[in-house]
Amino acid sequence: MRKFVRKLRIVGGLVAESASFAFFSIRSDKLRTFLSLFGVTVGIFSIVAVFCAVDSLKTNIMEGVSSFGSEVVYVDRFPMTQPEDGTQLQWWDYLRRPEITEEEFVYVSRNASLAGSVVYMVMGSGNVSCGRRSYGDAYLLITTDGLEDVMGIGIEEGRGFSALEAGGGTNVAVIGHTVALHLFGSEYPVGRKIKVRGRSTTVIGVLAAQGESMAAMVDADNAVIMPLQYGKTVLESAWSPGMMMAVPGEGVRRQEFLDELRMLMRSCRGLAPSEEDNFAINEMTFLLEMLDDVFAGISRAGWIIGAFSLLIGGFGIANIMFVSVQERMSQIGIQKALGAKRYVILTQFMVEASFLSLAGGLVGILLVFLLSMPVNAVAGYFTIHISVSNVFSGMLIAVVLGILSGLIPAWKAASLDPVQAINA
16 A cells, blocks of 8 residues: 555656646747747637537537427428439429328328327418518418427417317418517517418417427427418418428337328329339438438547647647657656656656647637627527537647657657756
8 A cells, every 4th residue: 555655756747847848938038939839729620619619519419300300201292311222213203192191090090000200290480460561581381280299389379279170271370489589579469469471360379489490390489370261262372382291109019100191192192012102201310310421520520620729730830849758868867867767757757748738738628718798699590519628639639649749759859868858
């Protein structure tokens, strides 16, 4: 135990002494130190900034996916990714596919035993007004009841519309948070009359604020949701083809749910076993899969830029250490004459190089922090997350760079002859 404590004290003394020498090197020639460590700072900044940007993109996309229902499955004409069987179709091939219809929705919703909820939705756009206040280009969503449950969107005020209102063509609407602010300000909106594309509509609910998202299929804050039958009369012919959305029931295996959904769509359309699907079942997780290659490319670019900067910084640190060995030649000779072993001298200079590199790395990490503040303030929906793991990775890279850069100067110092070193 005593030997262990003694060795620990020796190591602690070496680290403290090396840190003091590193601090002295920084203070003795500030310009030389700045130029030498600038490469390390730029390199660590580039690598950590790219790490944080990629992680932030993934986090923001995942938040968008989860906030709008990560379990939601979309049945549409167009696939969001290439089919798993490798089938290559042109966009006009998908355009020839039949649209998803109400009749198919009714068939699927009645027969889907594994689905928790199924809704049908058609999207359009148009002007919404209340008195003199107007909100242009709102997202007009006409849907069956239950959209809020499927998409995981809460109702802040009022209520959603019922199945009776959805099927009966009642002129009611649930509006998004931003739409409510533009039309009513601080006034209570529920029960008020608005005009959607010139048609008088009663507001029965306001959606909870969702915020902007990079992965949202629907901009809920700017949406006006209306019952399907009434919405058709409002949009007339100005709507896009419909789509079906479904979520699996509680405790249902996802693959079984997807298989049932596919089977029902094929059955409804009368497709023979040899015929290919003329519809697509899309999942929100496609975004991450699609962007994996993009993220990998960004990461590689960051590593390449950072590697060149770190290479320059490594030569700068090695230069500082060679100068340090030359300046402390007699001191090294005295240490060796008094019995200091080679590993002591070696450790002393390598730790000093690590401290120098770490100083440059910490400045680079600090720059990432400072840059993230205005970006987060301006970007709005995109937030840069600086994780502990990314900070630790940057510091670790800096320390390893310092060790590698200081290895040759440290070995030179440890190999000096005591007599020649003292007389130098």
